[in-house]
Amino acid sequence: MATKMNFSSKFMVVLAIIMVMFSIQAKADDNHQLKETKLSAFFHDYSSVGPNATDLPVVGFPGKLWRYDKFGTLYVLDDLLTEGRELTSPKIGRIQAIAVTVSLDGLNAQVSGSLVFTNQAYDGSTIQILGVDNQFSAIGEYGVTSGTGKFRYATGYITIEFLSFDSSISYALFRVNVTIRH
Ligand SMILES: *[C@@H]1O[C@H](CO)[C@@H](O)[C@H](O)[C@H]1NC(C)=O
Ligand SMILES: *[C@@H]1O[C@H](CO)[C@@H](O)[C@H](O)[C@H]1NC(C)=O
Numbered sequence: 001m002a003t004k005m006n007f008s009s010k011f012m013v014v015l016a017i018i019m020v021m022f023s024i025q026a027k028a029d030d031n032h033q034l035k036e037t038k039l040s041a042f043f044h045d046y047s048s049v050g051p052n053a054t055d056l057p058v059v060g061f062p063g064k065l066w067r068y069d070k071f072g073t074l075y076v077l078d079d080l081l082t083e084g085r086e087l088t089s090p091k092i093g094r095i096q097a098i099a100v101t102v103s104l105d106g107l108n109a110q111v112s113g114s115l116v117f118t119n120q121a122y123d124g125s126t127i128q129i130l131g132v133d134n135q136f137s138a139i140g141e142y143g144v145t146s147g148t149g150k151f152r153y154a155t156g157y158i159t160i161e162f163l164s165f166d167s168s169i170s171y172a173l174f175r176v177n178v179t180i181r182h
Contacts (some may be wrong), residue, residue, distance in 0.1 A: 037151075039178040041115075042163075043079040043095050044087055048170030054079050068135065069106040075099050081115065085163070085173060093117040095176065102132060109135040111142055115178070117149075125149030127178060129158055138162050144180050156180030 047055045047068075055077035060066030066073050078096045082089040097113020115127040126149065131142035140160045147154030161175040 034181040036181050041081045041092050041176055042085045043081050043174050045079045045172040071101055071104050071106055073101045092119045107134045108132050122150050125151050127151050127154055147182060151182050154180040154182035
């Protein structure tokens with residue numbers, strides 16, 4: 001004897017199938033073991049106006065000063081990343097980011113950027129940085145929201161440590177430490 005299924009019982013069957021599919025998917029994901037990776041590198045920042053600048057304000061409020069410590073300033077940077085603190089130390093890649101001074105007091109910057117690797121170990125891989133912190137503090141911390149290549153599914157955080165500044169050439173040296181699970 002054929003039983004006629006009404007719409008709602010058909011819907012329940014479809015729903016049950018979807019739920020089974022999702023639980024199989026979830027089981028497969030559980031098998032993916034996250035590993036922790038820690039990296040430490042240095043980056044070289046030139047904020048002077050000139051042909052060699054690697055970090056510059058590009059826009060701000062009309063009629064107001066476009067500077068890092070002014071609310072509403074957007075700046076862009078593309079700094080060399082090296083293994084050691086010397087400029088001649090082996091290259092790892094670049095830190096490429098936009099940042100906007102987002103607190104009215106001019107201290108906090110919202111940073112959205114990437115570590116773009118070109119070294120042999122991680123060539124073509126990236127780590128995505130996102131977050132807000134006091135851009136003038138000795139150590140800043142930002143989130144890692146994702147990654148590509150060797151760092152797919154990455155989450156974690158980075159610290160950015162201010163090390164030195166040479167005002168004659170507007171050169172600042174920073175260390176970036178990355179702690180991620182991926
Ligand atoms: C820019 O960099 C080049 C190559 O390193 C250097 O020769 C030149 O003096 C630099 N210019 C300025 C204004 O710092
Ligand atoms: C970054 O890593 C280096 C090397 O492991 C360590 O000496 C330094 O204290 C770390 N910096 C921060 C802010 O954790």
